[in-house]
Amino acid sequence: MTNTELLRDFYARYITAKGECKDPRIQQAFATVEREKYLGPGPWNAYTQAGYVSTGTSDAAVLYQDILIGLKTDQGINNGEPSLHARCLDAAAISRGETITHIGSGTGYYTALLAHLTGGAGQVVAYEIDPDLSAHATSNLAHLEHVRVVEESGTSAELPRSDLIYVSAGATHPLNSWLEALNDRGRLIFPLTPPNRGLGGMLLVTRVAANSYAAKFISPAKFIECIGARDDATGESLISAFASNTTAAVRSLRRKTPADQSAWFVGADWWLSTSGPDDFAA
């Protein structure tokens, strides 16, 4: 093994341990997909809340740490935190052959991991609204025949029926178009976040019946905004919901019904409940 391969192997073991992954395929996927192929030439800029820090080297070994790397530093667009995605990919419980929609693919690193997990019998459709990033993703992912990159907003496009919708930019609410594109037992994972990269959470929503959704928070999360999935008033209310530090109580997502006393958060035509999906009559 080369030094970079050894470091990639350590990185895969480290981030999947940190992300408390149960499925060994997640570690194998991170040990296989080469991060440097998706981030352009080095040196790279590592993100911190206090600003970017140059890696100072173009040695790919430096990328095998649990760090965010700038894709467009002037806009704060980064290649996301590996251990957070390890946790989310584990929670996504991807079976081989599934159809996956990725919204906010950036230059394609996590799209490639999704593609690895569903395998050649599956399909991944990746939406990236930024033309430059989308062009990079198209060329970076060209070797994967089961991946299609679309330069379009994942909030206004007509999405394919999906077993998994994996959103990599922060929304203030689950879009109806996302929930309605889910197959039976389909999963939606998205960052439910307040404005200005405020602290929110990665929400996993599972369609358990035609109009019944289990929901749970997987992890705290801070993200840049998903264009077309933001509502200012809802975003402001999310600040206090997350400040209560009670995300673990959430068990289901309800749509188009009045909220009851089990409500954890009430949005426009949706709400999160501390009761499970089975506690509501279908």
Ligand SMILES: C[S@@+](CC[C@H](N)C(=O)[O-])C[C@H]1O[C@@H](n2cnc3c(N)ncnc32)[C@H](O)[C@@H]1O
């Ligand atoms: C936090 S970055 C993550 C990029 C990539 N997933 C990664 O980790 O390398 C979020 C990405 O979502 C894209 N984005 C924001 N709103 C979008 C939308 N409505 N449809 C598609 N892409 C969107 C941004 O252009 C940006 O590339």
